[in-house]
Amino acid sequence: GAGVSQSPRYKVAKRGQDVALRCDPISGHVSLFWYQQALGQGPEFLTYFQNEAQLDKSGLPSDRFFAERPEGSVSTLKIQRTQQEDSAVYLCASSTGLAWGNEQFFGPGTRLTVL
Amino acid sequence: QQQVKQSPQSLIVQKGGISIINCAYENTAFDYFPWYQQFPGKGPALLIAIRPDVSEKKEGRFTISFNKSAKQFSLHIMDSQPGDSATYFCAASKDSTGGFKTIFGAGTRLFVKA
Numbered sequence: 001g002a003g004v005s006q007s008p009r010y011k012v013a014k015r016g017q018d019v020a021l022r023c024d025p026i027s028g029h030v031s032l033f034w035y036q037q038a039l040g041q042g043p044e045f046l047t048y049f050q051n052e053a054q055l056d057k058s059g060l061p062s063d064r065f066f067a068e069r070p071e072g073s074v075s076t077l078k079i080q081r082t083q084q085e086d087s088a089v090y091l092c093a094s095s096t097g098l099a100w101g102n103e104q105f106f107g108p109g110t111r112l113t114v115l
Numbered sequence: 116q117q118q119v120k121q122s123p124q125s126l127i128v129q130k131g132g133i134s135i136i137n138c139a140y141e142n143t144a145f146d147y148f149p150w151y152q153q154f155p156g157k158g159p160a161l162l163i164a165i166r167p168d169v170s171e172k173k174e175g176r177f178t179i180s181f182n183k184s185a186k187q188f189s190l191h192i193m194d195s196q197p198g199d200s201a202t203y204f205c206a207a208s209k210d211s212t213g214g215f216k217t218i219f220g221a222g223t224r225l226f227v228k229a
Contacts, residue, residue: 004158033217042121042204042219043159056216091158103149104217106158 002026004107006092012113013082021077021110025094032075033104034067035091043091049075050097082114119207121220128227134192136223138205141186145207149217150179150190153202162203163190195227 005024013019025032031050035043036059045059051072060067064083069075079086089109095102120139128134140148146167151159165172165179165188172179178191192199202224208217 035219040222042206042222043217045216045218048216059216093158103161103164106160108156108158 004092004094004105006090006107006110008110009108010111010113012115014115015082015084017082018078018080019082019112021079021090021112023075023077023092023094023107025073025075025092026105027073028096029094029105030072030097031095031102031104032069033093033095034075034077035093036061037089037091037109039088046077046090079112082112084114087112087114119205119218119220121205121223123223124221125224126226128195128225130195130197130227130229132195132227134195134199134225134227135189136203136205136225137187137189138220139185139187140207140218142207142209143186144209145218147208148179148181148188149206149208150177151204151206151219153204153222159204192225195225197227197229200225200227 007022033048034046037043047057047067048055049069052069064080066078089111091109093104093106095104122137149164150162152162153159163174163177165181167183176193181188202222204222205220206217
């Protein structure tokens with residue numbers, strides 16, 4: 001069965017470049033989350049969608065970070081004018097969003113390296 | 116108030132031993148406490164989760180103990196196996212409509228010696 005997929009798996013960008021990271025959630029999953037995981041650290045919440053509505057973007061570190069989910073399925077995380085401190089693994093997760101304890105299913109992540 | 120503190124940072128256990136990882140939280144609004152397991156190059160995967168009205172939950176070799184008054188919870192892995200070697204994260208969230216804003220601990224790297 002298809003899980004959460006993310007592309008690209010690896011991305012190398014020069015400082016100042018814009019990048020776009022894609023997440024394909026499990027079909028039918030209402031909720032979608034983006035996390036940033038620095039090396040040796042736990043995932044840090046960035047933003048949360050319920051269908052196409054972005055309900056919480058409090059974790060986005062700056063206005064260079066932007067996420068969208070226009071049709072309530074695929075989501076894109078865009079980082080403008082990348083900086084070295086943006087280097088991390090970006091994880092996407094989805095869940096059914098229907099009841100207590102919804103399991104979040106994570107994708108394998110996109111490893112972003114900013115040179 | 117949003118932090119989840121996890122210890123130890125790393126843990127080495129003999130095969131067959133018990134692995135114990137501890138976490139503490141501050142925000143009493145949290146009502147969902149999952150543990151995730153992550154292998155290198157993979158995303159985290161849910162292992163087991165508990166709600167605060169239960170003091171213990173067991174699934175196979177994995178047990179969560181929860182102390183609401185102390186705002187602490189722990190993961191016990193019984194009969195630890197080399198295949199359990201991974202990074203473990205505790206987490207907490209206020210579950211409204213889908214696991215809203217999960218806060219993760221910093222992780223514990225477990226190595227089980229054969």
